[in-house]
Amino acid sequence: MQHTLKQISDILKARIINNPSTEVIISGLNYAESAKENDLTLIDQHEHIKFWENSKAAAAIVSDKISTELAKINDKPILVVNNADLAMAKVLELFSVPYPEQNGIHEKAVIDPSAKIGKNVSIGPGAYIGKNVEIGDNTIIYANVCIYNDTKIGTNCIIWPSVTIRDRTVIGHFCRLYSNCSIGTDGFGYRPSEDGRSIVRIPHIGNVVIGSFVDIGSNTCIDNAKYGSTIIGDYTKIDNLVQIGHNVIIGKGCMICGQAGISGSVTVGDGVVIAGNAGIKDHTKIGSGARIGGKAGVMWDVPAGESHMGYPAYKDTELAKQWIAIRKLPETMKKLKALAKSLKIDL
Incomplete structure (x- = not known):
């Protein structure tokens, strides 16, 4: 796959410094220190400028704040943009490998007659679609996905192999569910029996509601609500190996990193970042815009906009003391x- 530097510049609406007299062909993307002669690289931080002098890359995408300094090092072309990281995301999309081709419904998919399948939906071999399931237009369901009764999935979703979606789940539009994630499993609800001789399982009869433009990573589990709904807001991105307990409510535009664990009935506001391996106690409230550090143990409510870290988690300024x-x-x-x-x- 190849694109000219001018084509890329036009897409990014970038300003070119050291504009070459001949057309530059870009055939790949890489880090500055690893790049080959026809690669495009990203230099977004001052500490990365040192790699540019000896880089074999043909050109670089650069944030405006460091463009002048970078242009003095050599005469290679640089594409100047306001936010180099977001610009590179557009170029990555340009060079990305197409999804595995899957057209129509495979003959080995099992689909209940009551299911409603939209236009241009693809369903792979070994997939199971239960009773009264609704799947929106242009959604792709890969091999061995199980979607149980009364689930509703919106348009333009991509569900990768071996995902399990339990009964009554609601999923919005443009969502991506990666391999082996499990949506709507029973919540971890148990109580000692009255005689103390056994442990009683508490049924969870609610559901999971996932908004639009949500990504859910591989091997992540989102538990069904005891009653009511476990809710994931629009544009929230969830990494691999995350546990989200029953009746959790997560707002819009949150980022939850790998191995984070969110206990039952936690409420998370909009725009919250929860770093890797953090744990959040049940029934706590995390305010909008809060930041939870890696390996933090959150034992009480976190006000909006604050950063908490450590175990037990304290406000970052207090923990520093x-x-x-x-x-x-x-x-x-x-x-x-x-x-x-x-x-x-x-x-």
Whole structure:
């Protein structure tokens, strides 16, 4: 796959510095230090400028803030944009490999007669579509996907192989569900029996409601509600290996990174970022725009716009004071022991 530098520049509406006299062909994308002669690279941070001098890349996409400095290094063309990272995302889309071809409904798919299948829907071999399922136009369902009764899926969704979607789930438009994620599994609800001799399973009879433009990564599990709905808002992106408990409500435009665990009945506002391996206690509330650090253990509510980290999680400014105090602790103890010795006091 090849594109000219001018074609890419026109798509990005970029300003070109060191505009070449002959047409430059771009056949690949790579990091500056690994790029080949016909590759296009991205340089977005000051610390990456050092890689440009010896890079074999034919050209670079550069943020305006560092373009002048970069242009002084050599005479290779650079495409100047306001946000190089977002610009590269457009170019990645341009060079991306097409999805595996799948046309129509495979003869080995099992589809209940009551299901309503939209126009131009593709369903792969081994897929199961249950009773009263509705699938919107242009949705692609790959091999071995199981979609159980009364589920509704919108238009232009892509559901990768071996995804399981349980009964009564509602999914919006333009969603992507990656392989082996599980939507609508029973929530983790158990109580000791009255005689204390066994553990009673509590049925979860609600559902999961997923908005539009939502991505859900591989091996992520989203539990069914006890009653009511577990809700994922529009434009939220969920990484691989994330656990979302029953009756959780997640707002719009959130980002949840791998191995995060969100316990039952947590409420997460809009635009929240939850970093990898963070855990959130049940029934807590995370305000809109909050940031939860990696490996954080959230034990209480987090106000809107605040950043919390550590275990248990505290506001970042408060936690920084604790870390500074801990680093000083050995020297403080040394001084304390010296003082105790001078006063003939045992510690």
